[in-house]
Amino acid sequence: MLVVAVLLAAAIATRPRGGSGPGAPALVIGDSVVAVAAQATSTGPVRLIGYPGLNPDVYAGTSSPMLAADLALAGRPRTVVLNWNGNNPRELVGTRLVADYRAELTGQIRWYLRHGVRRIVLAAAIPSALNDSRRQQDWTSPASARGGAMLGNPHLNEMYRKLAGDFGDAVRYSDRAALAIHPDMRFNARLDGRLCIADYVHPAPYCAARYARALAALAGDDS
Numbered sequence: 311m312l313v314v315a316v317l318l319a320a321a322i323a324t325r326p327r328g329g330s331g332p333g334a335p336a337l338v339i340g341d342s343v344v345a346v347a348a349q350a351t352s353t354g355p356v357r358l359i360g361y362p363g364l365n366p367d368v369y370a371g372t373s374s375p376m377l378a379a380d381l382a383l384a385g386r387p388r389t390v391v392l393n394w395n396g397n398n399p400r401e402l403v404g405t406r407l408v409a410d411y412r413a414e415l416t417g418q419i420r421w422y423l424r425h426g427v428r429r430i431v432l433a434a435a436i437p438s439a440l441n442d443s444r445r446q447q448d449w450t451s452p453a454s455a456r457g458g459a460m461l462g463n464p465h466l467n468e469m470y471r472k473l474a475g476d477f478g479d480a481v482r483y484s485d486r487a488a489l490a491i492h493p494d495m496r497f498n499a500r501l502d503g504r505l506c507i508a509d510y511v512h513p514a515p516y517c518a519a520r521y522a523r524a525l526a527a528l529a530g531d532d533s
Contacts, residue, residue: 336529337384340393341365343436343512347525350518356526357384365397366414372421381425389529390422393433393487395511396441396461404449404460408469415473419481430477431528432470434485436492436521438462439510443495461511462497490524491517 336356338344345360359380361368369377381387392415398407419430438461440447447459454460467485474483485495491506491513492498499507506517513521 334389334530335385335387336389336391336526337381337387338391338393338433338525338529339380340433341395341397343395343521344393344525346512347518347522350513350515351522353522353526355385356529357387358522358525359383363397363399365399366392366394366411366418369414369418371414372417377418377421378425381422381427386426387529388426388428389431390427390429391431391433391525391529392418393435393525394466395435396438396463396466398455398457398460401455401457403452404447404454404463404465407454407460408449408463408465411466412469412473415470416476419473419477423477423480428480430481432474432481432483433525433528434470434483434488434495435462435466436488436511437495437497439497439507442492442497458510484528487521487524487528490520 333355338356338358340360341364342360342362344358345362348358348360368374394411394415402410415432422430437443438458440459441462441464443464446464447454449460449463449465460466471483474481488495491501497507499505501517504516505514508514
């Protein structure tokens with residue numbers, strides 16, 4: 311119940327909060343992991359907006375006015391970071407879920423590039439209790455459709471890596487933010503002697519702040 315309360319608060323609070331390079335406005339869009347990170351620390355001109363429990367189809371194939379509204383709230387930045395970690399509200403089998411993510415994100419990337427964004431980062435899905443560099447759910451099995459089963463699945467990150475390659479220099483994939491709280495992309499409940507993960511995927515305050523700063527760094531890193 312505590313985690314649910316935190317996520318609800320984040321959903322209400324994160325949407326109104328908030329060139330490229332350090333100090334420039336930027337936008338980070340994602341799910342509840344981003345929402346929790348946004349509440350943990352200030353990220354200056356980098357606005358974090360999280361949609362708990364949802365996935366890239368929150369923008370309904372770019373037809374939702376929220377897409378333009380979120381970009382405007384961030385000051386129409388030139389840099390956007392997308393961080394979707396594997397929510398599956400429609401309970402799709404993993405293979406179909408990854409395909410749907412790819413289709414939605416392809417449309418969004420094209421939309422952003424048509425609307426003044428010059429640089430997009432696909433941030434890796436963070437490891438979860440079910441998926442990390444050592445183990446993963448079978449994305450072809452019916453079990454992959456269960457709630458939470460695809461969170462952090464390596465097939466998502468492989469798709470993000472390939473999708474970035476389809477757009478040349480304008481889009482890149484990075485696992486740096488995920489590595490900031492899960493070294494070696496291995497799920498760990500504690501980091502630096504502190505609680506890192508509150509449940510199966512959502513960061514506790516110490517790691518939420520680390521993750522927020524790492525996402526903001528991605529937005530400001532021109533490399």
